[in-house]
Amino acid sequence: MTRFRTLLSDLMHADRHADRVVPPTGHTAWLTLFTAGAMTFLAVFALALSLASGRLADRWADALARTATIRIAAPPDQMEVQIRAVLDVLATTPGVASARALTDDEQRALLEPWFGPDLPVESLPVPRLVELIEEDDGYDAEGLRQRLAAEAPGAVLDDHTRWRRPLVIAAGRLRLLGWASILLIGGTMAAMITLAANASLAANAQVIKVLRLVGARDAYIVRAFVRRFTLRALAGAAAGALAGMIGVALLPSADAAGGFLTGLGFTGAGWLLPLLLPPLAALVAFLATRTAAFRKLKELT
Amino acid sequence: MRIESGGVLGNGVRHVRASEGCAVIAFDNVAYNYGGGELLSEISLRLAPGSFHFLTGPSGAGKTTFLKLCYAELLPTAGRVALFDRDVRGLSRDDIAHTRRRIGVVHQDCQFLDHLPLATNVTLPLTVSNREPDVRDLTDLLQWVGLADLADALPPSLSGGERQRAALARAVIMSPDVILADEPTGNLDWEMSLRLLTLLVELNRMGKTILVATHDLNLIRQAKAQVAARVLRIRNRRIQLAGADL
Secondary structure, three states, X not given: OHHHHXXXXXXXXXXXXXHHOOOOOOHHHHHXXXXXXXXXXXXXXXXXXXXXXXXXXXXXXXXXXXXXXXXEOOOHHHHHHHHHHHHHHHHOOOOEEEEEEOOHHHHHHHHHHHHOOOOOHHHOOOOEEEEEEEOOOOOOHHHHHXXXXXXXXXXXXXXXXXXXXXXXXXXXHHHHHHHHHHHHHHHHHHHHHHHHHHHHHHHOHHHHHHHHHOOOOHHHHHHHHHHHHHXXXXXXXXXXXXXXXXXXXXXXXXXXXXXXXXXXXXXXXXXXHHHHHHHHHHHHHHHHHHHHHHHHHHHHO | OEEEEOEEEOOOOEEEOXXXXXXXXXXXXXXXXXOOOEEEEEEEEEEOOOOEEXXXXXXXXXXXXXXXXXXXXXXXXXXXXXXXXXXXXXXXXXXXXXXXXXEEEEOOOOOOOOOOOXXXXXXXXXXXXXXXXXXXXXXXXXXXXXXXXXXXXXXXXXXXXXXXXXXXXXXHOOOOOEEEEEXXXXXXXXXXXXXXXXXXXXXXHOOOEEEEEOOOHHHHHXXXXXXXXXXXXXXXXXXXXXXXXX
């Protein structure tokens, strides 16, 4: 904890004189600025991807978990009897909030993507569907299956588990992928800034030599470089975050007909999350430069 | 070989024998090895406070190495070096930094922070010690070394002599106990060399311990006319007190 407070103090109260002893120009300045900007820009999209995946996983898990379908396959003359029997069973099943048979129009709409708009559903031997919505506590799926087998032998309960689970897993993995991307981006940025810091330290060997000669402590020299790199990373990351947020804002907005990609963005307070990236980038730069500088100083003198 | 070396305090009239415990720099059977053979060996000496020494020897004899050992830029490969009665091997990196604030160093190729003006370079030892420079003191110091008009100049625009005097100003701004100079007149004409020597003699009269590595025998003769300077010579990896042949 003390060490953390020291680090924070170094970051917040870095000596401006120390900053000045490092020449202000050099390719490492632009490298750091560009790296932080580009990485934060990518991190904004990774964050948007992760949040969108999370929302999708939650939506699928929630919406699909509360509904189930009963498929009834029976000869045409027994279809209505079977439907009635199923609805009667459902009406007396604890945990079932409501149940209804899909109309011909609804069934036609479901089949339209495969058979076109004018499918004569009523004259074809297609199974009929009954949709049920469960209560919060849910119902006993196995018990319901057994009752259906007894009362309506042609009825099969599909509680969506079979295809819901892989979808939810896929969305969850996508969310993890987003977070992993952010971590990788952070790691890459740390590596790039470490390289830039090492290059800067090597290029400023004379500065370090002079500072050591006049009695500068390692911490003083390190602060000079750390402050410079932290501020550069903060500035670059702020620009990258802003550009990323504009990019996300320009993506098509989510709508009912849209797919996953049109929902890729931030909603509500989620727009505040990208604003955390510049301070995080600065922290990454601070730690990376500090570590590199102390290591390099021990090598140089 | 052990050399007990005396020094001069005040106006150069009081000769003080170095004694155990009051040496600012003490070498005890020190050797230094660069890896390609021994450069210095069996060196034992003590520099008393307020003493003035020259260090001579041919090029490559180890004068610069000896000076680096004196401010812990290098550590001995054998023996013991003590700065202000503390063994350098027991010093942490921070301790070494603090010790160097008591030792002003002037190199032949004196280096500066080229992007900062001369005045900022001169006050650098104060800056790194988190001390604010006094403007009047700085002006006095720059006048003393004859660089008052160049306070805002950048180091690359200075001549060799100006750089040497700037380096001397930087070396003394912390009022160090010891001043080490490595061939400080190497790039200077005779007139400028004498001017620098005068500044070093004045510092010695203020009580500073001075050690100047040089191969300029004329400079040494000139100094001995002004101050009770002793001459050390590196020969065959060892340090000897030079005699009257100088």
